Structure formats: structure tokens, C-alpha cells
Amino acid sequence: MDPGRVTLARPLTLDDDRILPTEPHVRSVAREIYAAVRDLPIISMHGHVDAGILARDEAFPDPAQLLVVPDHYVTRMLVSQGARLEDLGVLRTDGGPVETDGRAIWRRFCAGWHLHRGTPSRLWLEQELHDVFGVRVEPSAGTADEIYDVIADCLARPEFRPRALFDRFGIEVLATTDSPLDDLADHRAIAASEWRGRVVPTFRPDALVHVDRPSWRTDVERLAEVSGVGTTTYEGFLGALRQRRDHFVACGALSTDHGHATADSRPLEAGEAEAIYASALAGSVTPQQARAFAAHMLFEMARMSTEDGLVMQIHPGVARDYDPGVHELFGADKGFDIPTPVDFVRGLRPLLQAFGRHPRFRCVLFTIDETTYSRELAPLAGVFPSVRLGVPWWFLDSPYAMRRFREATVETAGLYNGAGFVDDTRAFASIPARHDVARRVDSGFLADLVGRGQLRLDEALETAVDLTVTLPRLAYQRQG
Template structure:
């Protein structure tokens, strides 16, 4: 039996009528604002080639670990879902994979994935019946027909979604050929890159040795020496900035930082290159490199993003067969007060530096992160992230950080997604949640409605642009460069 698909216009708004009315008015201020997406993982090749997406599975299921991790938890093999493995592209039949998702949509009840998918199905593709086992083929065929038309090519969708800026994330060894191709094509869509040096900063990364070799080749520097290794980072950061980068991104296991002497750092680097390091020394090297990245940001103006606290690739067998980022990353307890202190002792009062800190450990919002960001000029709080990129997670973030850090020590919202079509849905959820949170403050006479209206525009649009220096001329983003 098919069921209708409708999006209630008051979804996520307060149930109490007077407060809901305030939320409606606040949401109207931001509903149609352009999307600023300053941190994400969409594939730049999509926009460089502007080739049609092949089918619903390739576009919506195979790249989205929110979806296939849930299916995997219920015993569905990734091989059957179109997910590529270390051996290469999946051999699964795309229609059969889509039918598996459709038959299991009940698993996503109450999850943000359900809200995002319904938004995509209704708003992007115009469906008015729900995805289910009965409608699986209807969906697969209609989506396939749409994807074959010019209106559903990547660039057309980018413009339809009213995306003002989209940042992808690449490793230092990436030649950035897709970003260069976009520039050469004359397309006006603003897609920039972000510098993600983890593979050449983390001695425990499985590709570290090979990536270091490639790092030297692409930078033209002697990365076997400490001075040459640091010079290689500077070279590649500049190359990324030429492709529009305004930020770096660091996905370390912890937020630990260090401030070693030059001799200590050089000695540690030799151990790392020689493969004679202990786990504690690997952690110390990552910690030192956050401080080194901060030093470089003082020179070139790139904003630092620190995304710590994930035990990545927890499922060893799955990692061996399918590689990284396959839904097996698990949040861990994370310290910030002591971990960030070496870096903050060195640079915490230097207003030229900007560091955006994220967490997967919600217990630190009120105890650590809000007080830190509410004091240090260099720190801003990134939005609720990954497992907490949900209505409840966003509410908890606002409830636990606003009293101490305020709204203006946060950076608005970023979607951090590989699933391109979910970007408008995710930003819509964030805007609705912020409208609801602000409406509650207005209803309790803690905030005037005109102040709330100004704040929600800042949260949706102005704060991310400011935090990521998206409107600053290059000369202003590189204070020490001549």
C-alpha cells in the first residue's frame, strides 16, 4: 500500500501556537537565503565534468554512509548496496540495491536521514508518495529519467539549490585538477577547496609513507628533512589558496596540541619518518603539527578547523575490505581544556588567528568548549556535527553553549556531507531549529523579536561567511605575506 509524501510547513517548529507563530516569522527571514557550505566532502569532479549522475543508487545511496551504516547494522552487506570497495566499483545491480533501501525505509524513522531524504524526494524530484518496497521501481525510474535531463546535472542543481559557495576537502597530495578544470571552464559557480593534511600528518595513517613520498613530489621540497617538510606544507597551502581555499581541516583522534622546541620537533620527525615511533610519539607528532599549522595560518590567513574525537575505522574487517569512511567511525570522549592549552598558550590571544573547534563529545559543550570560546579571541565553536547533525543535536548545542559563548562565538551551520542533494535539506533543518530556539527566547521575553530576526540571518548567512573569511580580499586573508 502506497502512502502519501507531504512536508508539513511547520515541521520542527514548537507545538505551542504562539511560539510557533514567532518561529514561522523568524524562519521566513532565512528560508530563501543563499546557502553557504564552507565545509563538505562532495566530489569536485561532479562540477568539473558536469556529467549526468547515473542513477538513484549512485547519487543517493552509495555515497551516503548515514544510509548504508544503518542498513549494515541490520545485516545488509555493503556489497549489495553499490558501495565501492578497495577492489574498485561495486558490482551490485543499482536497481536491486535501491530496492533494498526502499524495503527498509522503516529503519530510518525518527532519524535525520529520513527528514533529509523526504525533502530531496518531495522538493527536488516532486514525489507525492513515500519510498517503499511498492514504490521502489517508480522512484528508481523517475529519478533516472530526471537525471538524464540538463536540469539535473551537477551545475544546474548547484544553481537551483541557491548555493553561493561550496567547499570540498582535499589532501595535500591532490593535484586539484578538478578545481583547475572548473576555473578554466568559465563556470560562475563558486566551488573552493580546503586543505586536509591528515594523510601526511598522521604517522598511523595506513598510507602515511606513500603519501609522504607523493607530498615531496608534488611540492618539489625535500620532505625527508624537517625544514623541507614544513616548506612543503607552505607550498601546498598556497596552491590550495589559489583554488579558493580559506580553511584547513584536521580530523585528529584527539584535540591534543604541543609546543616542542625546534630540536625536539626535528628529532620526533626523524622517528616518524623512520617508522620507529610509539603510539604516544605518533600522538605527540599530531599534536605538534596542529601548532605548526597554527603558525602557518598566522602567515597565510587560512582558518583552522579541528574535528577531533572520532575513533575512525573501528570495524577492522570492513576497513580492510572497503577502506576509510564506510560508516564505522565512532565518537570518543574528548578533552579540550588541557589538550588545547599548549597551542593557546602560544597563540590564544593573537586575533590574526581563527580556529573553529568541533566535537562529537556533547558532554564538553557547557563544561569546556563554550567557556573556552567565550574567552579566547582565536576560538569559535563549529556547529553540531556528524552524529549530532540532527534536530535534537542542534537544539542541545544551542541550549548548552549559548549562555556562555553567545551566538557570535559560533559559526552558523555547515553540512559536512558527501550527499550533494541533501545540502538544501540539511540547511533547512538548521534554519528551522534555530528559528524554534530563538522563538522560545522571544516567547519567554528573554530576547526581542527584532533582535531574534537579526540573529537568525547572522546564523544562517553572515556568521559562516565571516568565520571562513569568504568575503575578504586575499591580501586581507594573508596578513604576513608580501
């Protein structure tokens, strides 16, 4: 960020045709398609919003804590230009000093506004500021305090509490991402309240299946406590995981979530799995054994999905916490994650051979390695009835990447082997903006098919609705 940068105050306006095709006739068709979906309910089945926000329904503390601090899409761009996470209010694991003045954090964010030009974050943030909070001036060093005051005034009003915004956004269902060790008290509190918003947990067992994690043995002991099933043996470990899955189902869960480094799903012989588990408990597991056990557990999680019907989301291919210093000081999910290539075809073959045509199995495959769309994922979704394509997410959650995804997959997988858009966000207020971008991209893509004579307009209108609400509802139904 350039502290000496001086810009004139500019109005914040939204082009209602943003992202739509530029060719006049196709844009006209895209407008008609988009009008049919822009106000449809939001099905948010893969995200990281804290359920406690909606359970407590307390006012958001300040603009920075709502829009900057929890959003690693925002902080990573600022960090790439020299900002410090501490100065952006990101908490340190050691309890060390960080900026706590929301206005100071907001000023740093606004001073770096130009850094987001051309990014999807800019699209989301502009729509949040303009549509949710009524901001009419573009962020900059000179307008930071004015905008902060406008948003802070909104946040003090009851119509900007989390549940009121949930209803205003038109969210039909919101899925959170939760550890098997979580008692899901916040979800139970929401379900027991008079508020009718639907918030469901998602079972994310990664921390328990990667046996070389430093905290793994402590986590396994905790698993025994919360499940009431002993975990001193491998069979007990599996039983404890099944109990937790049952608990999640009882609290409304529809899916599981798996963020392995690779797509490897090779199962182990029972004796070998038991031996590796015993080594892990003894603290002597090797990296090779840990990788083999993680692959085996991906297979076992698929087997468990055939038993309880939870939809299995698989999104491998990320070198997580790439900078160990940042991970040590700030913990996981702070923006230092880097995409890596994935071999889905060989990796998932054992899993799909065993369960790919099972009537109670459904898996949604995500990637941030675009080269796999047409070569691997679309062909898999185009033949296995259990497989659905997850749309671009994370690093690919952008208009250009979404368009490339449609172009790369439609000819092999069609439009009906997808699972709908997922926002993958921790930033609650960005949910409607992210879904709106996806709806605009799909409207433009379908309009282009109409313009090329590949679809009738009535088909395009029907398909747009299906991509927006019908497919995610179907894809995330518990199976069986």
C-alpha cells in the same frame, strides 16, 4: 531489514511546520522567523562533495549512486540491520564483486525505509525526494521501482546536472575537503570555466601528520614530488606543507581541516620533532612518538595559519575505522567511526596560549562529545577572540542535538561566537535539506526566546539572518 514486510503505499508529504515548536503562539513566531531565512543563500563551508562532479558536470549515473551509495548516514543504518556494504554498491578496495545494478540497490534501500524513522536522514531524504525530484509516494518495497523511474527520468534532464542543481539550491560557496597531495585540477577547471559557481578547496593534512599510518612514507615521497620541496628532513617536510598551503590559497582555499583523535596540541622541541620524523622515515616510530608528533603538528598547523590566514577547523574525538575488517575491505569513511570523549581545555591550551589572541588566527572547534559544549567549548569561545563554535555535525547533525547545542552554549558564548551551519556531506543533493533543518531549529529556538521575553521579534529576525549567512561569511574569511 525484513524481506517479508508488507506496507501499503503511502503518500509522501512534507509538513511545512516540521521541527518548529508545537506551542501555537511560539510556532507562529517561529514561522515568521523561518520565512525570513528559508530562501537565503547556502554557505557550505565544511563538506566532502567531490569537486570533480562539478568540474565534469556530467549527469548523475542513477538514483542509487546519487542518494544511497555515497551517504554513510544511509548505509550505516541499513548495515546495522544486516545489509552488506557490497550489496549497497560500496566499492571494495580489493576490486572484489559488489552490486552494480542501481535498481537493485534502490530496492534494498526502499525496503528498509522504515528503519530511518525519527532520524535526521529521514528528514533529509524526504525533502530531497519531494522537493528536488517531485516524488509523491513514500519509499517502500512496493514503490521502489516507481520512485526509481521518477528520479532516473529527472537525472536525464539538463536541469538536474550538478551545476544546474548547485544554482537551483542557491549555494553561494561550496568548500570541498582535499589532500595536500591533490593538484586541485578540478578546482582550477571550475575556476577557468564560464560557470560562475564558487567551489573552494580545504586543506586536510591528516594523512601526512600521523606518521604511523601504513602509507605515510609513500605519501611523504609524493608530497616531495607535488611540492617540489625535498622531504628527507623535518624542515623540508614543513617547507613542503607550506608550499601546498600556498597552492591551496592560490586556488581559493579559505580554511584547513584537522580530524585528530584528540585535541592535544603540545609542541615538541625542534630536535625531538626532527628525531621522530627521522624515525618515521626509517620505519621505526613508536605509537607514543606518533601521538606526540601529531599533537606537535596541530600546533605547527596553527602557526602556519597565522602566516597564511587560513581558518583552522579542528574536530577531534572519533575512533575512526573502528572495525578493521571493514576498513581493510572498503577503506575509510564507510560509517564505522565511533565518537570518543575529548579534553579540549588541556589539549588546546598550548595552541591557544600561543595563538589564541593572534590577529591572523581563527579556529572553529567542532565536537561530537556533547558534554563539552557548556563545560569547555562555550567558555573557550566566550573569551578567546580567535575561537568560534562549530555547530553540531556528524552524529549530532539532528534537530534535538542542534537545540541542545543552543541551550548549552548561548548563556556563555552568546549567539555570535559561532561559525554557522556545516553540512559535512558527501551526498550532494542533501545539502539544501540539511541547511533547511538547521534554519528551522534556529527559528524555533529564537521564537522561544521571543516568547519568554528575552528577545524582541525584530532582534530575533536579525539574529536568524546572521546565524544563517552573516556569521559563516565572517568566520571563514581568511585572516589578516
